[in-house]
Amino acid sequence: MKILVFSFGGGTHDVTVMDFGQGVFQVLATSGDTQTGGADVDNAIMQYLIEEFRKQHGIDLNKVGDKMVLYRLKEAAEKAKIELSTLLQTTIDLPFLYYDASGPKHLHVTLNRAKLEELAFPIVQKTEDTIKRVLADAKLSINDIDKVILIGGMTRMPLVQRFIEEVLGKKVERGVDPMEAVAIGAAIQGAVLTGEIKDIVLLDVTPLSLGVETLGGIFTKIIERNTTIPVRRSQIFTTAADNQTTVTIHVLQGERPMAADNISLGMFHLTGIPPAPRGVPQIEVTFDIDANGILHVTAKDLGTGKEASITISGSTKLSKEEKERMIKEAEKYAEQDRKKREEAELRNECDSLIYTAERTIKDYGDKIGKENVDKINDAIKELREVLQGKDIEKIKEKRDNLSKVLQQAGTVIYQQVSKDQKVREAEYKKAEDEKKG
Secondary structure, three states: OEEEEEEEOOOOEEEEEEEEEOOEEEEEEEEEEOOOOHHHHHHHHHHHHHHHHHHHHOOOOOOOOOHHHHHHHHHHHHHHHHHOOOOOEEEEEEEEEEEEOOEEEEEEEEEEHHHHHHHHHHHHHOHHHHHHHHHHHOOOOHHHOOEEEEEOHHHHOHHHHHHHHHHHOOOOEOOOOOOOHHHHHHHHHHHHHHOOOOOOEEEOEOOOOEEEEEOOOEEEEEEOOOOEOOEEEEEEEOOOOOOOOOEEEEEEEOOOOEHHHOEEEEEEEEOOOOOOOOOOOOEEEEEEEOOOOOEEEEEEEOOOOOEEEEEEOOOOOOOHHHHHHHHHHHHHOHHHHHHHHHHHHHHHHHHHHHHHHHHHHHHHHHHHHHHHHHHHHHHHHHHHHHHOOOOHHHHHHHHHHHHHHHHHHHHHHHHHHHHHHHHHHHHHHHHHHHHHO
């Protein structure tokens, strides 16, 4: 059974999708908005009351600088919002709200549910983006949701209930009190942790992706956001330079493609790697998150068995605000980040191509001739020069040129190797014939 939990409180709203079956609650994805909540509706009502007061008395209470006046308005706005969850109309009376030279000024306003919903709708409408995002993260469609549970005081508002039902196309579950659901859930989880309840298990997810920094400052994800924990993932990496005996493992958390834009969780070194050409050593990096959210990262040289590790206990302890900020920043800067990553990957590709070209000269220079060696060296020089700048098109042009020159050299090498092979075969045949003769 797929359950969507919609939480809408005073300061924030959150949406979680979970799968329930055979006593196991598995969180599939969670998301939210720390900048949208019931307080925004209170503010909208308050501004409406301030406008009504201005119409009645010609005074803008936003400009008088009286904090007590604003406090009374805010309190009245919240009270009216709560009342209109059950009533169709309410009266707001604030006697002696303000004084000036002409005497005391009172506020009397009748507010109905229709007007409240008009004021609240732009705020409630924002929650649709969160619903769509969490469904996308969980790789589900609206039709996959079996039940909808509401949490928080704002979900008592008829407008919110109707809006959620329209967005999801199904009735919300009304057997759970929105004001009691969190307390009940906390009590059940407490009983699970103490062993009093044994037939229910809650499987949580990682709030943000986890990974390491790789060549060019790229953030390489090893565990994706919204992965169920406990979890264990491994990837194989290698060295970036010849005879490299140490690798640095920089552990990060976040959603941005470049390491510098994410949160650094820690760093450690794997030493004692036997000297070898770049790309030869096999370094297995393993991320292991236990049921308590503690992250263990291990780097192991598969050739020698030597390993190093780090334990990070705060990887899942970010505040809700920090998590949402990082997810929103990843969405906001997606195009800019894509270009940064593409540039970094292009530079890595060029670095690898130069390395291959230099190895080709070293290993086959005598077979391809001076003319081809000079062409490769010239192409390497040109590529290195443009890599000093920021002209991406020039870099691509010189990369393609070096690649073309290498292909030409490769053809010569292949032809030479084939020729040598034929000579060896002929010599072998001659020797065999002489033995027989």
